[in-house]
Structures are given as C-alpha cells and as structure tokens.
Amino acid sequence: MAEQQRSILLVEDDPDHEALTIRALRKSNIVNDVAIARDGEEAVNMLLGPNPIKPQVILLDLKLPKLDGLEVLRRIRESDTTRTLPVVILTSSDEERDVVRSYSLGVNSYIRKPVNFSDFAEATRQLGMYWLVLNECPPKP
Amino acid sequence: MPFSKGSRIGPLLVAAIVIVLLNTWFAVASVRTLSQSEYWLSHTWQVIGQVEGIVASVRDADSSASGFVLTGDTNRLTSYYLARQQVTPQIQRFRELTSDNPRQRDNADRLEHIAAERLALLDQVIAAKKIGGTEAAASLLTEDASSARPRVRPIAESMQDEERRLLTIREEDVKRSTLVALLSVAVASGLDLLLIVFVGRILVREREMRMQTQTANRELEMAHAEVEKNVETIRQLNTELEERVRSRTMELESTNRELEAFSYSVSHDLRAPLRTIDGFSLALQEDYEEAVDETGRDYIRRVRSGVQRMGGLIDALLQLSRITRAELSRREVDVTALAESVAENLKEEHPEQQIHFDIDPGMHANADPDLLRVAFENLMGNAVKFSSKVSVSVIRVSYDPEKKRFEVADNGAGFDMQYSSKLFNAFNRLHGDKDFKGSGIGLATVARVIHRHHGTISAESSVGNGARFFFTLG
Numbered sequence: 180m181a182e183q184q185r186s187i188l189l190v191e192d193d194p195d196h197e198a199l200t201i202r203a204l205r206k207s208n209i210v211n212d213v214a215i216a217r218d219g220e221e222a223v224n225m226l227l228g229p230n231p232i233k234p235q236v237i238l239l240d241l242k243l244p245k246l247d248g249l250e251v252l253r254r255i256r257e258s259d260t261t262r263t264l265p266v267v268i269l270t271s272s273d274e275e276r277d278v279v280r281s282y283s284l285g286v287n288s289y290i291r292k293p294v295n296f297s298d299f300a301e302a303t304r305q306l307g308m309y310w311l312v313l314n315e316c317p318p319k320p
Numbered sequence: 321m322p323f324s325k326g327s328r329i330g331p332l333l334v335a336a337i338v339i340v341l342l343n344t345w346f347a348v349a350s351v352r353t354l355s356q357s358e359y360w361l362s363h364t365w366q367v368i369g370q371v372e373g374i375v376a377s378v379r380d381a382d383s384s385a386s387g388f389v390l391t392g393d394t395n396r397l398t399s400y401y402l403a404r405q406q407v408t409p410q411i412q413r414f415r416e417l418t419s420d421n422p423r424q425r426d427n428a429d430r431l432e433h434i435a436a437e438r439l440a441l442l443d444q445v446i447a448a449k450k451i452g453g454t455e456a457a458a459s460l461l462t463e464d465a466s467s468a469r470p471r472v473r474p475i476a477e478s479m480q481d482e483e484r485r486l487l488t489i490r491e492e493d494v495k496r497s498t499l500v501a502l503l504s505v506a507v508a509s510g511l512d513l514l515l516i517v518f519v520g521r522i523l524v525r526e527r528e529m530r531m532q533t534q535t536a537n538r539e540l541e542m543a544h545a546e547v548e549k550n551v552e553t554i555r556q557l558n559t560e561l562e563e564r565v566r567s568r569t570m571e572l573e574s575t576n577r578e579l580e581a582f583s584y585s586v587s588h589d590l591r592a593p594l595r596t597i598d599g600f601s602l603a604l605q606e607d608y609e610e611a612v613d614e615t616g617r618d619y620i621r622r623v624r625s626g627v628q629r630m631g632g633l634i635d636a637l638l639q640l641s642r643i644t645r646a647e648l649s650r651r652e653v654d655v656t657a658l659a660e661s662v663a664e665n666l667k668e669e670h671p672e673q674q675i676h677f678d679i680d681p682g683m684h685a686n687a688d689p690d691l692l693r694v695a696f697e698n699l700m701g702n703a704v705k706f707s708s709k710v711s712v713s714v715i716r717v718s719y720d721p722e723k724k725r726f727e728v729a730d731n732g733a734g735f736d737m738q739y740s741s742k743l744f745n746a747f748n749r750l751h752g753d754k755d756f757k758g759s760g761i762g763l764a765t766v767a768r769v770i771h772r773h774h775g776t777i778s779a780e781s782s783v784g785n786g787a788r789f790f791f792t793l794g
Contacts, residue, residue, distance in 0.1 A: 193592060199599035242588050271591040273638075274584055294591050294631030296599040 186212040187311070188234040190222040190251065192243050199296065200238070200303060207304035211235070211311055219246025223254050226261050234264070236310035241270040241277055249280055256285045263317045265310055332522060336515050343508030350501035357493040363417065364487045367424075368480055370414045375476045377406045378435055385442040389449050389457040397446065404442070407435050421486075427479045434470050576645065583641045590634050598627040636761035639694065643768050648688050650773075655683035655692070655726070659717045662696045666704050673708055678716040683726070687773055687793050695769040698762040699728040699789050706787065707732030729788040734781040743779055766791075 187204075191197045201213055214232060216222035222239070223246060225232055237255070241248035248268060255261045267288040268281045281289050290306065293299050384400035387393065411432050418424035441464055449457035601623045609617065656679055663677040685692065700715060707713035707730045716729045735743075744767035766789075770777045774794030781787035 193596070195596040195600070196592065199596065199603075202599075202603060271588045271595070272584065292591070292595060294594050294598060294634075295628060296595060296602045299595060299599065300602075 186214055186232065186234045187307075188214045188216060188222065188225065188232065188237045190216045190219070190237065190239045190243065190248070192217055192240065196240075196292075199299070203300040203303040204307055206300060207307055209304070209307040209311060211307075218244040219248065219251040222246075222251050226255060226264075227258055231260065235316060236306075236314075237264060237266045238269045238306070239266055241268060241272055241281075249277075249284060252281065252284045252286060265314065265316070267306060267310065269306075329522075329526065332519065336519055339515055340512055343511050347501070347505045347508045350497065350504040354494065354497040354501045357490060357497040360490045361487070361494055364483050364490055367414065367417045368483045368487075370410065370417055371476050371479045371483070374407060374410045374414060374431065374435070375472060377403045377410055378438060378472045381407065381439060381442055385445055386461070389445060389454060389461070392449070392454075400442070400446070404439055407439065411435065421482070423482055424479060427475060427482065430470075431472065431475050431479065434472050434475055438472060579641065580645065583638055586634060586638065591631065594627050594630055594634075598624055601627070633761070636765065640761050640765045640768060643691060643694060643765055643772065646688075646691065648691065648772055650686050650688055653685050653687050653689045653692055655685050655719070656681055658689070658693055659683070659696055659700070662693065662700050663715075663717075665697075666700060670704055670708075673704065673713060674711065675704060675707075675713040675715065678714065678718075680718045683717075683719045685726075685793050691769045691772065692793075695766045695791070696728075698766045702762060702789075703728055703730035703732065703787075705732075706730060706734075709733065723790075723792075725790050725792045727788055727790050729786060731786040734783050734785045734787050736783055737781060740779055740781075744777065 189197065189200060191200065197215055204211075204213065214225065214234060216225055222237075222243075226237075239248045239251060243251070246254075248270070252266055252268075255264060255266060265287045266285075267290060268277075268286050269290050269292060270277065271292050273291045278289050288306075290302055293302065380403035381400050384396045384403055387396035388400060411428060414431075415425070415428050418428065441460065445457045445460045448460055601620050604612075605617065605620050605624075612620070659679045660677075663675075663679065667675055667677075696717075700717070703715040704713060707715065710731055714731045716727070718727050718729075719725070720727065744763050767777050770791045770793070775792040777789065777791040779787060779789050
C-alpha cells in the first residue's frame, strides 16, 4: 500500500520508450513502483475503474491509441477522486496548440521529450526527483 | 430636348421678330408719308378749286349786277345776292385751308379787300340803278373799269400760282414717297424673305443636328447597353472568380490542415523511433562497452550522431512549416536587444569559439518578434558556424536607415556568388557536411520569415572573404 502511494503511472504505448524511461528512472536511483498503461482507455480504467490506483504523479503521452492524452487529462480533471493528481505531459510534440490545450485542461507540467537520449535521461531524472521527492502532494481525503 | 442647341433658337427668334417688326414699322411709316403727301396734293387741288370758286362767285356777282343794270330784271338781282353771299364764306374757307401758308394769308387779305371793294361798288351800282336809273349805274361801272384799282382775277391767279408751285413740290413729294414706300416695302419683303430663308436654314440645320444627336444618342444607348452587358459579363466572371477563389481557399485550407496534421505527425512520430535508436545505442554504449571493441564503439557513436542530425533536421523542418503557418502579428521590436540576446545564446552554445559581436545600438523594426528572432537566430547562427575556422569570429549586425535594411556580416568562409540563387531554397547547401554541418533549411526559413513580412533578402560574398546578408521588412 505504501509503495502504491509513491508510485508513478506511465501512460506510454511504445514499449521501447517504456523500457528506456524505466531505465532512465532506475539510473537516477528512482526505485518507485511504475505502473504502465498502454493506451488512454487503460489509463482511465486504472484511475477511475473499480480498483483505482493513486499514483504520486502521472506521466502522460499525448499520442495514444483509443483515447488520446488530452482526453485522458480531461477525464482525470473531471472526476472528484482524481482531480488533484499531478499530471505531467511527456510528449514528442512541441506544437504550440498542444501546449496551450494541455494547460487549459489543467496540466501541471509539459515536457517535450528530447531526441537526444542523454538529455531525455536527464529530464526524466529531474522529473522523478521533483515530483516524487520535492513536491508535496495534496493530503489524502 | 435636353440639348443646348435649343437655346440658340430663342435669341434667333427674337432677332427675327425684331427685324420683321422694324421692317413693318418702316413700311407703314413710308406708306403713311405717302398718304400724307397725297393728302397735301388733294389739299392743294382743293385750295385751287376754292380760289376758282371765289373768282367765279365774284364774276357771278359782277355779271348779275351788270345784267340787272342793263335789264332791270329783279331775278338777276336775286342771283347777285346769292353770289355775293357766297364770297365771304368762300374766302373764310380759303383762309382755313391755307392757314399754314403766310403768303396765301396775305393773298387772302388782299383778295378779301379787293372783293369787298368790288362788291361795295356793285352795291353802289345797284343802288344807283334803283334810284337814278341805268345811266348813273353804267357810268359808275365805266368809271371803275377805267380806274387803276386792282382786280380780283390777277390776285386769284397769283394765289393759284402759289398753289401750283406747292402742287409741283407736293407732286414731287408724292412721287418720292411712293418710291420710298415701294422701296421700303420691297426691302422689308426682301429682308423678311432673307430672314425666312435664314431661319429656315437654321431650322433645317437644327433638325439635322437633332437627328444627329438622336443618332448619337441611339449609338450611345447601344454603347451603354454594350457596356451594361460587359459589366454583367464581368460581374458573372467576378462571381465565378469569387466562387473559384472560395473553392481554392477551401482546397488550400484543407491542404493546410493536411500539412498541419503531417507536421504534427512528423513532430511526434518521427522523433519517437529516433529517440529509441538513440536511447538503446546509448544503453549499448554504457552497459556493454567492454563487449565491443573500439571499432564497435565508433559505430555506436556514428549511429548516435546520425540520430542527432536527423533530430536537427526534423526540428528545422518543423520550424520552417510553422513559420509558413504562423499568424503574423507585427509590433514594435527592439532589434538591438533581440540581436544581443541571440548573441548571448550563441556564445553559450559555442564556448570553444572566440566570437566578437558588433551590434548597432538603437535598431528598431515593426515586425513579428518571434519570427524575427527565428531569422536572427538562423542568420547569426550561420555567421558563427561559417566563421568557426578563423581565429576570432567577427559578426556585425547593423542597420542602414537610407536603404532601410538590416545586415548580418561575418568574416567566415563565404561562398561563391555563382551559387547564390540556391542559397534560400530548402535542402540546398553550398558546403559539404565535412566542412560545416547543417540542415540546408536555415536560410530557407529566414527567407520565408522575410517574405512573410513582404521584405526582400539578398547576400553578397566571395570564397574566403566572409558573407553579408541583407534584408528589409516591407
């Protein structure tokens, strides 16, 4: 239970990226449990389904099968139980409209995945440190 | 008729009427002069008749008195008184007739006097006959006949002579007046005739002109109709054109949307596998360094450097497509501050290179700040890149207020002007990758920024002598 409290939900349809992200987290000595959702529907089910998880932070890709990232974000912010969850968009796109829409839907952070993996690993490390260590989450109801 | 020619008829008509009236007046005046002259002529004859009458009355009285003396017939006496009575009113009448002529007045006085003397004598003779008989009366007559007393006849003749003199004058007058009247009537008629001909001609001309204007009007109407038709055609063409523009715009919009989707997809999907390649090659490098030899490690480095280049290309392409799509919002831009901030970034990015920036103070422009920054980043970045092989890069950013153009100059490798036309096209490069790395998109992006501002861009260079880029912002 305590582990689940400090977990990360990674919403990522590309297994390669999933492996690389987890590697980068581990390399940064972030050992928190990482839950994986392969598409938007799965992510919504995990968060709002019969057995909801309560991750510390959600790393959300924008381009996803079934429900896209923005739709997942909208559902998270619509529901009372998930409204206050920190959500970080982690995407390849740096299209301005995506940034604008994400923030208007209430995202907490928007990170563009750099192509250079060293840069990406560094970004992931900082991300983990910030949201899992530094950031104070809202108290549980 | 709405034409100004009509107004010329008015004064002409007035002039014609005046001329006709003047002619008529002149003719009437000469006829009146003629009748006046004729009146005087008949008057003269009347006067002559009057004198004749006076003379006749006196002679009648004379002969009646003589007859009475000779015969004693009282009938003769009656006719004497009859004649005698007539003399005074006749002279009176003569006076009236000749009141205008002083000479005749004198004559009348003399005639009256002589007649009165004569009648007085005849009265005496008649009285003598009644009292003393024929002898005494006859002696009175005889005495008188021998006396030097003036007679009625000569004075009457002188009077008639006077009237005859007047008669000749008046006959001359009549003749002249007749001539003048004839002439004036003839002249007036002639003038009227001329006037009629003249007015007629004007009317004919007027009609011709009206017909001409009518023809011209009809032609104008036809031309007008033609123009109307053309306007209608143009309007139709315009509508078609608008329709076509609308459909083209729609096509263009849909193309734009496709392009947007494409670039979005490029931005997302093209980067993802690249990052995978880069990530796993890095993992390979880090985790299995000992498992491969130096050649293997070199290959891994080459894979990663290829990935980096590909990433740079994708970024440059996205920037180019974004500049084409972005809405242009112009405002006042502090170009000096912008160039200085770009210069700072470049110095940070190239710590190994000695760069001296020379940026004009106080440069301003009305432009889209984001797009202008992209242009300066590319131009100044190029300057840094192509001057990386000289000991100190000198990069000058300046503004020429006369030509209203900005200039970015460097002391780098330069290029051959022979290929300058290729400079601003995407993917066209003047340097090989072994000399200077690049996407071949930077200058195309700059050109697009400048063109979106309706400005112009050009370059001047020669190999080994640096390059100068000039641009205006419309």
